[in-house]
Amino acid sequence: MNSEITLNHFIGTSGEIARMDLPEACAIRLKSLGLFEGQKVQLSRAGNPMIVKAAGGKIAVAGDIAKGIYMRVAHS
Amino acid sequence: MSASVDSAASESSDASGKKSSGDKVVAMLGNPNVGKTSMFNRLTNLLAKTSNFPGTTIDRRVGRVELNDRQSISLVDLPGVYTLGASSPEEKVARDFVLGENEEVPDALLVVVDATNLQRTLFVAREALQQGRPTIVAVNFIESARRRGLEIDLNTLGRKLGCPVVGVSARTGEGFDRLKSQLAILLAGPALPLLISSGSPECPPTPAENVLTVLTDDESCGSCRVCPYADGHQWASALARESIRDGSVVSDETADRVDYFLTNRFIGPVVFAAVMVLAFSLVFWFAQVPMEWMDSGFGMLASFVSGLLPEGDFQSLVVDGIIGGVGGVMVFLPQILILFFMLALLEDSGYLARAVVVVDRWMRRVGLPGQAFVPLLAAHACAIPAIMATKVIENRRDRLAAIMVIPLMTCSARLPVYAIIAAMLFPGSPLSAAILFASAYLLGMVAAFVVAFLLKMTLLPGEASHLILDLPPYRTPSLRNALRYAYERGWMFLRDAGTVILMISIVIWALSTYPKLSDERFEEQMASRSVAVEQIGEEELDGLRAAAEQEHAIIGRLGRVVAPVFEPIGFDWKISVGVMTSFAAREVVVSTLSILYGLGPEPEDESTLKDRLSSATYPDGTKVFTTATCVSLLVFFVLAMQCLPTQAVTKKETGSWKWAAFQFGYMTLLAYGAAFVAYHAVSAFT
Incomplete structure (x- = not known):
């Protein structure tokens, strides 16, 4: 089963974005820079x-934006 | 390759920016930091005309490029964007231009991508190709990719993109001849679909594969299947993988390590402070000598023109009004050139984006976004380009907050005022004078942050928008680009000096010249003050006469009317007149004071002016320029608006006089209030 954790609490070097819960303008800005659901990112x-x-x-992302980016956590 | 600034200028002066010369229009598109500007500069041979896109203050650079003996094009450098889809002013301008919203549709698009980072930069190429215009892709930094062991398969890339692809290096000029010949073929050729030339005689051209193919199932991202951004980035990533012949991955460990230091919570601010101190020291240090040259150059010009023209009002207009007024402002040109040269180098190197990361947290606390940092920095040269530079801030609330506080930063025009006050307060003590300068700078910055915070609490409520910033790779900055950038900014400054400031100078000259004082009236005045005209030297008599004429002229009368307003902050009527005359341009206060305190129209040497000011007394014999008055004057000029051209730019950028009026109002009240406190506080201790 997969669970989610926000990017600001994410620990580790890499992970995958599960979803984003952000105002549309922010989300579009992030997507245009390559941060979208399903994208693999490195911290x-x-x-x-x-x-x-x-x-x-x-990409530099403010903590408040990171709170709206949910990372997928794979349970072993 | 050749280019002509005149023809480019005449073309772009046409409202359509296009067909007056018959040249086809090619728009250059690409991410920021892909070397687009370097390519533009090389293609146009550094000759281009800079104006603005219609209805905006976004730079529009147009240059002429001769593709071959018969054909030339008009190349338009669009602002660097990550997408044509989002809503920042730059993206809107780029999209509108590509789509031909406000002007004619360009004949072709030249998309620039970065060979060292195809994955990142191909996304916009796809968006450009989706517009269905003839398109050519230039893969820049090809030599630096090669150095790093990356071999780009340009044929594969071209086939997949469905358009001509040329590898180029803006730094060395590699590939530019081929780029131009391919552009000529593209412009002469049929509309899409295109045949892709393989570049080798043995292989016939191949039909392009469909660039806009939908992703295969295993490449798609599930939840984002209909998201064009996810599609586009995954397509770019897949295409980049296929186009890199040597699959070795470039190591960016060094960049990561540098980033760690530059953005570290403790080391970052130290590096930031060191870079800023170094940059500013170099600006002032390098600018000093050329500023002195220009100053004496204008002095020589004034005396040369005085010799040519017969004595009278016309001579006074040219020498005192025009040369004195405009020259007094133009001496700041070296500082402006050097500051923008340094800023361009810092930006090109990739450091400025890291500096934004460092300052973002502090600035957000007062309601300013991290992106406001670069405009605030530029404001130390001049508020006008700084306010224009706020266009990088997308959110209107944030942008307004930044525009409102930018003029509080110490600009070059305040320096002559600081210099004269420092000379009066601390004669012969350079260290104390330097501390005074630093304090004035600091006062401006602190005031800007306090005002931003108050705006956040009142007129502009809400949080500054949160930082989302692409960090460009570190690169050796291009001197050529930095020189070009400094030249453009300097030229804008000169244009202002030649128009707005020229007009202001003429008006002030007229107000301080008319009505004329008759000889009889002057003698009466001298007699009433018990001055024995026969016993004083000619020079002093001239000084007294100039002062009497000032008092008699409109400006002097106005001064007497407004003097009571400024009395509580320790200003006499002459300083009040200085405040009034410098309403439109603050540096004018120095020449006004020099006139009113009985010197010739232009101070030959500030120390002379200083001596005269220091010894100035009220009729009762008390000193005019006490320590308290000097401090009050300094505080007033640190905080007061006193710049009409800035007001005009504020109006243009905010779209209303309301904000310009608010800016003027709050700054004047703040300046007056702070000067009042300073005057009375210092008076209590001295």
Whole structure:
């Protein structure tokens, strides 16, 4: 079974975005930069803002945005 | 390759920006940081005309490129965007231009992608191709990809994209001849679908594969099947994998390590402070000598013109009004050029984006977004380009907050005022003068943050929008681009100096010249003040005469009317007049004070002016420029609006005079209130 955790609480080096719960403008901005549901991301810097790597780029994301990005947690 | 600035200028001056010369229009599109500007500069040979896209202040650069002996094109550099679909002003401008919303549809699109990061930059290429216009893709940084062991299969890429693809290097010029010949073929050729030239005589051209193919099931992302962004990025990622012949993955561990230090919670701010201090020291240090040259150059020009023209009002208009007024502002050109040169280098290197990450948390607390940092930095040269630069901020609330506080930053035009006050307060003590300068800068910054916070609590409620920022790769900055950028900004500044400031100078000259004071009247005045005209030197007499003429002219009369308003902050009527004359341009206060305190029209040397101001007294013999008055004057000029061109830009950028009026109102009240407190506080201790 899969569960979800928000990006700001995500621990680990890489994971997959399960869903995003953000205002539309934010979501579109993230998607245009390559952060969308199903995308695999690498965590480059924790904290606020945090830095993630996806779609060949590095994106700085404020903590409040990270709260709206849900990561998939695979249970072993 | 050749280009002509005149022809480019004449083309773009046409409302359609297009057909006046018969050149076809090609629009350049691509992500930020893919070297688009370098390519544009190389293609147009650094000759381009910069204007704005209709109804915006977004730079529109148009240049002419000769593709071959017979054909030239008009190349339009669109702003760097990640998508044509979102709603930032840049994206809207780029989309409108590509779609031909406000102008004619471009004849072709030139999409620039980054060879070292195809995955990231192909997304916009797909969006461009979806528009159905003739399109060519330039793969830039091809040499730097090669150096890093990446071999791009341009044929595969071209076949998959369904358009011509050329590998280029804006840095070395590699591939530019081929790019131009391919562009010529594209513009002469039939409409889509295209035949892709393999570039080799043995292989015939192949029909393009459908670039817009739907993803295969195993590549799609389930929940986002209908999401064009997910589709586009997965397509770009798959295409990048297929087009890289040597599959070695570029290591970005070094960049990660650098990022760790530059954005670290503790080290980041230290590096940030060091970079800023270094950048500003270099700006002031490098600018000092050319500013002195320009200053003496204008002085020489003034005396040369004085010699040419017969003495009289016309000579005074040209020498005092025009050369004095415009020249006084133009001496700041070196600082502006160097500041923007440094900013361009910092931005090109990739550091500025990291600096935004560092300052975002502090700025958000007062309701400013991290993206406001670069405009606030640029405001230290001049508020006008800084306000224009706020277009990077998408959210209107955030943008308004930034525009409202930008003019509180110490711009170059305040420096002459600081300099004269520092000279009066701390003669012969450079260290104290430097501390005074630093304090004035700090006061402006603190005021900006406090005002932003108050705006957040009142007129502009809400949180600053949260940071989402693409961090570009680190690159060696291009000197050529930085020079070009500085030149463009400098030219804009000169254009303002040549128009708005010229007009203001003429008006102020007229107000301070007319009505004229007759000889009899002057002698009467001197007699009433018990001045023995025969016993004083000619120079001093000229000074007294200039002062009397000022008092008699409209400006002097106005000064007497407004003097009671400024008395509580320690200003005499002459300083009040200085405040009034510098309403439109703050640096004018120095020349106004120099005139009113009995010097010649332009201070030859600030120390002379300083001596005269320091020894100025009220009729009862008390000093005018006490420590309290100096501090009050400094505080007033740190915080007061005093810049009409900035007001005009605020109106343009906010779309209403209401915000410009609010900006003027709050800054004037703040300046007055703070100067009042400063005057009385310092008076109590001295």
